[in-house]
Amino acid sequence: MKxxxxxxxDGAWRPAAGQDVIDVVNPADEQVIGAVxxxxxxxxxxxxxxxxxxxxxxxxxxxxxxxARLAALRDVLVAxxxxxxxxxxAELGSPLPFSQAVHAAVPIAVAGSYAELAASYVFEEKVxxxxxxxxxxxxxxxxxxxxxxxxxxxxKVAPALAAGCTxxxxxxxxxxxxxxxxxxAVHEAGVPAxxxxxxxxxxxxxxxxxxxxxxxxxxSFTGSTAVGRQIGAIAGAAIKKVALELGGKSANVILPSxxxxxxxxxGVANVMSNSGQTCSAWTRMLVHRDRYDEAVALAAAAAxxxxxxxxxxxxxxxxxxxxxxxxxxxxxxxxxxxxxxxAPRERGYWVSPTVFADVTPDMTIAQxxxxxxxxSILRYEDEEDALRIANxxxxxxxxxxxxxxxxxxxxxxxxxxxxxxxxxxxxxNPLAPFGGYKQSGVGRELxxxxxxxxxxxxxxxx
Ligand code: NAP
Ligand code: MG
Numbered sequence: 001m002k003x004x005x006x007x008x009x010d011g012a013w014r015p016a017a018g019q020d021v022i023d024v025v026n027p028a029d030e031q032v033i034g035a036v037x038x039x040x041x042x043x044x045x046x047x048x049x050x051x052x053x054x055x056x057x058x059x060x061x062x063x064x065x066x067x068a069r070l071a072a073l074r075d076v077l078v079a080x081x082x083x084x085x086x087x088x089x090a091e092l093g094s095p096l097p098f099s100q101a102v103h104a105a106v107p108i109a110v111a112g113s114y115a116e117l118a119a120s121y122v123f124e125e126k127v128x129x130x131x132x133x134x135x136x137x138x139x140x141x142x143x144x145x146x147x148x149x150x151x152x153x154x155x156k157v158a159p160a161l162a163a164g165c166t167x168x169x170x171x172x173x174x175x176x177x178x179x180x181x182x183x184x185a186v187h188e189a190g191v192p193a194x195x196x197x198x199x200x201x202x203x204x205x206x207x208x209x210x211x212x213x214x215x216x217x218x219x220s221f222t223g224s225t226a227v228g229r230q231i232g233a234i235a236g237a238a239i240k241k242v243a244l245e246l247g248g249k250s251a252n253v254i255l256p257s258x259x260x261x262x263x264x265x266x267g268v269a270n271v272m273s274n275s276g277q278t279c280s281a282w283t284r285m286l287v288h289r290d291r292y293d294e295a296v297a298l299a300a301a302a303a304x305x306x307x308x309x310x311x312x313x314x315x316x317x318x319x320x321x322x323x324x325x326x327x328x329x330x331x332x333x334x335x336x337x338x339x340x341x342x343a344p345r346e347r348g349y350w351v352s353p354t355v356f357a358d359v360t361p362d363m364t365i366a367q368x369x370x371x372x373x374x375x376s377i378l379r380y381e382d383e384e385d386a387l388r389i390a391n392x393x394x395x396x397x398x399x400x401x402x403x404x405x406x407x408x409x410x411x412x413x414x415x416x417x418x419x420x421x422x423x424x425x426x427x428x429n430p431l432a433p434f435g436g437y438k439q440s441g442v443g444r445e446l447x448x449x450x451x452x453x454x455x456x457x458x459x460x461x462x
Contacts (some may be wrong), residue, residue, distance in 0.1 A: 001083055001086070001087040001090075001177050001178075001180075001181055002034070003024065003034035003035060003036050003176075003177055003180065004036065004180050005021075005035075005036075005037065006037065007037055007039050007043055007047070007197075007198060007199050007200060008180070008183040008187075008196075008197060008198040009043075009046055009047045009050050009194075009197045009198075009199075010050035010053075010054075010193045010194045010197065011187065011192070011193025011194060012193070015037075016037035016038070016039050016040070016043050016199075017039075017040055017042040017043050017046075018037075018038065018039075018040050018042075018043075020037070020038035020040075021035040021036060021037055021038055022035060022036050022037075022038045022173050022176065022200065022201070022202070023035050024036065024091050024174075024175075024176060024177055025091075025174075025315070026090050026091065026093065027091075027092065027093035027311075027312045027313065027314050027315060027348060027349045028093045028311065028312050028348045029347050029348050030347055030348060030349075033090050033091065033177075034177060036176040036177070036180065036200040037200055037201070038200070038201050038202055038205070038206070039170075039199040039200055039201035039205075039206045040201065040205055040206065040209070041205070041206070041209035043199050043201070043206065044168065044170075044199050044201075044206055044209040044210050044213060045209070045213065045215075047168040047197040047198075047199050048139060048141075048168055048197075048210070048213050048215040048216060049215065050193075050194040050197050051139045051140075051166040051167060051168050051194060051195070051197055051215075052139055052166070052215050053194055054166045054192060054193065054194030054195045055136075055138060055139060055165075055166045057192065058136075058161075058164055058165075058166055058192060058195045059135070059136045059164040059165075060164075061164065061192075063118050063119060063121065063123060063162075063164075064118075064119055066118045066161060066162060066164065067115050067116070067118035067119035067162070068115075069161070069189055069190060069191050070111060070114050070115035070118055070158060070161060070162060070189075071112075071115035072188075072189035072190055073111055073115075073158075073185055073186060073189035073191065074108060074111040074112045074115055075189075076185040076188045076189050077104075077107060077108045077111055077154075077185055078108055080181065080185065081100070081104040081105070081108065082100075082104075083181065084099075084103065084104040084107075084150060084178060084181060085099035085100040085103060085104040086099070087177050087178045087181055088103040088104070088149060088150065088175070088178050089311075090177070091146075091149070091174065091175045091176075091177050091178065092146060092147075092149060092174070092175055092311070092314055093275075093311040093312040093313070093314065093348070093349070094274060094275070094311045095309065095310070095311050098273070098274065098311070102148070102151075102273075102274070103148065103149070103150055103151065103178075104150070106148070106151045106428075106430065107150045107151045107153070107154040107155075109430045110151065110154045110155055110158055110430050110446065111154050111158050113158075113430055113431055113446075113447065114158035114159055114161070114162045114451070115162075117159075117162055117447070117448060117451055118161075118162035118451075121134075121162070121448065121451060122134075123455075127459070129461055129462050130459045130460060130461050130462070131459070131460045131462070132457050132458070132459050132460075133457065133458045133459075133460070134163075134452075134455040134456075134457055135164070135455065135456055135457070135458055136163045136164035136165040136454060136455065136456075137163070137165055137217050137218045137241055137454050137455065137456050138165060138166075138217030138218065139165065139166055139167075139168065139215055139216050139217050139218075140156070140160045140165045140166070140167045140168070140216070140217070140218050140219075140220060140454065141167075141168050141170070141210040141211060141213065141216040141218070141219045141220070142156040142157060142160070142167055142168070142169045142170070142220050142221075143169075143170050143203070143207050143210060143211065143219070143220070143221045143222070143223065143231070144156065144169065144170075144171050144172060144179075144222055144223075145172050145222050145223040145224075146172035146173075146174040146175040146314050147274060147277040147278060147279070147314070147371075148274070148278075149171065149172060149175035149178045149179065150178045150179075150181075150182060152222050152245075153169060153171060153178075153179055153182055154182070155222075155434075155445045155446060155450065156169075156220045156222075156445070157169065157182075157186075157196060159445075159450045159451045159453065159454050160220075160454045161191065161195065161196070162451055162454075163451055163454035163455050165217075165218070165454050166194060166195045166196070166197075167195070167196050167197065168197045168198075168199060168210060168216070169196070169197070169198050169199070170199055170200070170201060170203075170206050170207045170210050171198070171200060172203075172223075173200075173201070173202055173203065174314050174315055175314075176200040179198060179200065180198065180200070182198075183196065183198040203227065207227075208230075208234075211230075211231045211234045211235065212234055212238075214238065216240065217240060217241065218240060218241040218242065218243070218453075218454065219231055219234075219235050219240060219241075219242050219243070220242075220243040220443075220453070221242070221243070221244050221245070222244075222245040222246075222279075223245075223246070224246065224247060225246040225247045225369075225439055228244040228246045228441065231244065232244055232442070241453075241456075242442060242443075243441075243442060243443035243445070243453050244441040244442045244443065245279070245434075245435060245436065245440075245441045245443070245445060246279070246395075246397075246436060246439060246440050246441045247279055247369040247371075247395055247397070247439075247440060248279045248280055248281070248283075248369060248395045248396075248397030248398055248436065248440050249283055249284060249366075249367065249368070249369055249393045249394075249395045250280060250281060250282045250283060250284065250395070250397055250398040250399045250400075250418065251282065251284045251285075251286055251389070251390035251399050251400075251416070251418075252267040252270070252282035252284065252285045252286065252399065252400040252402075253286045253386055253390055253399065253400065253401045253402070253412060253416075254267070254285065254286060254287050254288070254291075254295065254402045255288070255383070255386075255401065255402060255403040255408060255409065255412065256288045256290065256291065257403050257404035257405070257408065258402035258403050258404065258424075259402070259404075260287075260291055260294060260295060260298070261298055262402075262425070263400075263402035263425075264285070264295050264298040264299050264302065265298065265302050266400075266425050267282055267285050267299070267375075267400065268299050268302040268303055268306070268355075268375060269302070270282045270400070271283055271373065271374070271375045272303065272306040272309070272310050272353050272373050274311075275310045275311050275312065275313055275351070275372065275373050276310075276322075276370065276371060276372040276373035276374060277313065277314065277318075277371050277372070279369075279397055279440075280397050280398035280420065280434075281398075282398070282399065282400050283369075283370065283374065283375060283376060284359075284366060284376050284377075284378055284389075284390075285299065285375060285376070285377045285378065286378050286380050286386050286389055286390060287377060287378070287379060287380070288379075288380060288381075288382075288386075289379050289380065289381060292377075292379045295377065296337055296355075296357040296377055299337070299338070299355050299375060299377060300337040300338040300355050303338035303339065303353040303354070303355045303375065304338055304353070306353040306373070307339075307344070307352060307353055310353060310373055312348045312349040312350045312351075313349045313350070313351055313372055314349070315349060316349055318349065318371065318372070319343070319349035319350070319351055319372075321370075321371070321372075322351050322370055322371065322372030322373075322374065323341045323343070323351060325364070325365055325368070325370045325372070325374065326339070326340060326341040326351075326354055326374060327341045328364050328365065329356050329359070329363065329364070329365040329374075329376070332363045332364060332365070333358070333363075334356040334357070334358055334359045334363060334365060334376070335356065335357045335358040336354070336355075336356060337355045337356070337357050338352075338353060338354060338355040339351075339352035339353050339354030339355065339373070339374075340352060340354060351372050351373055351374075352373070353373045354372075354373060354374045354375070355374075355375045355377065356374070356375065356376045356377065357377050358377075358379075359376040359377060359378050360378065361378060361389050361392050363376075366378060366393075367393055367394075369395070383412065386412075387412070387415055387416070390416055391415075391416060391417045394438055394439040395436065395438060395439055395440045396416075396417045396418040396419060396436055396437030396438040396439075396440050397418060397419055397420070397435075397436040397437075397440035397441070398418060398419065398420045398421070398422075399413070399416050399418045399420070399421045399422070400421065400422045400423075400425075401413045401416075401421060401422075401423055401424075402424055402425070403424070406423060406424060409423045409424055410423060417437045417438060418436075418437050418440075419433070419434065419435050419436050419437055419440065419444075420432065420434060430446055430447070431446060431447035431448075432446060432447060433445070433446060433447055433449035433450065434446045434450075
């Protein structure tokens with residue numbers, strides 16, 4: 001994948017207004033692998049104008065035709081899946097098999113799901129003497145992070161296009177290459193000029209300009225709670241719709257009747273996946289006191305097996321941040337049973353798979369999102385105690401419950417303050433609504449619920 005030296009606006013690659021560029025670095029070895037334009041407010045303005053100009057035409061395009069463009073987009077992503085995986089591996093550092101199985105395959109599934117939903121979704125219903133039309137919200141400003149760089153783009157752009165909205169995307173500065181590849185794919189799929197536009201750039205410059213632009217009707221943001229709070233405030237002041245997909249500190253609750261080895265092994269795999277850079281990761285493992293020592297030993301052994309399997313973190317700042325959290329865990333009295341703060345390699349932004357035992361709910365590592373390969377194991381006394389601990393953070397994005405009987409796990413899951421819960425290792429479902437309770441966000445992505453975010457209703461009375 002060769003980097004474009006332009007930004008994609010109104011169906012063409014064109015020079016950015018300024019000269020500044022962003023270097024793209026391979027986090028595994030710190031080599032610079034390319035550079036992309038650092039777009040500014042001027043570029044964002046040009047992109048938003050193009051999206052506004054394209055809006056009436058795309059909004060009036062029959063859903064079946066929008067569905068056909070999305071199917072074509074999915075087909076281009078399928079044809080270029082190896083290139084997608086290699087690009088994500090180069091700029092994010094994830095091992096190639098993971099890039100193929102997740103970073104390339106999941107966006108293909110999601111694009112395919114919206115090709116089908118665009119065709120089948122009911123955009124019109126009768127309510128008494130009214131006809132209610134679901135109409136596109138308008139121009140969408142999408143701001144995405146680097147951790148699942150193509151998935152997070154597709155999870156916003158595909159439903160927006162299915163709904164009849166037009167889009168300006170500001171991808172993460174660390175992973176702009178796969179976003180450029182996506183723009184090429186949209187172009188190849190025959191999506192009309194101006195319907196999708198890409199401005200690479202820095203968050204506080206291009207991202208902020210996009211969130212503030214009066215020509216943007218809906219801002220969809222995924223990333224940190226700190227930036228999400230700012231974007232929510234900007235959107236609130238302008239009475240714009242906003243969707244926020246923020247952080248998490250999800251609980252993996254292992255009830256006493258569960259298959260302990262399976263629950264622990266799947267739980268460790270979940271945290272180490274993508275080097276822990278997953279907003280929905282089960283970073284707190286909750287184990288009954290009678291089975292606690294056994295669980296700690298299993299988790300430590302499992303984590304050690306990931307030392308040669310996980311990739312680096314995305315950049316030096318994230319590496320420093322995660323190592324800082326590990327040091328803080330030690331300082332607050334948690335017991336290291338795997339890994340630690342030392343960098344395992346000299347070059348690249350590596351952190352060892354790390355497991356803490358004797359973590360108590362008040363500790364920083366039990367409350368804050370670390371976003372690295374770090375698991376905290378907490379002890380509970382009984383089910384009520386487990387529930388208090390599970391619900392005892394500001395977040396509520398995901399979680400897991402394990403029990404011998406499914407009904408027992410479901411009963412517990414229904415009392416958790418969180419948007420998704422996997423029961424006894426239930427699989428990821430690309431059609432299930434994804435999003436947070438509490439400070440994990442506002443709105444839902446994926447499937448029909450994700451499509452509804454990009455629609456507004458109009459009622460006609462007869
Ligand atoms: P971030 O700063 O929130 O980045 C997310 C996106 O927002 C990026 O495209 C970023 O651009 C942009 N952005 C940054 N400041 C902005 C602003 N003032 N206005 C508009 N857009 C802005 O997240 P991060 O710095 O990459 O990661 C920090 C922490 O956030 C992580 O350690 C993790 O805890 C959390 N995080 C959560 C998720 C998630 O999926 N929920 C994803 C990533 C990170 P730049 O790329 O230029 O910064
Ligand atoms: Mg940032």
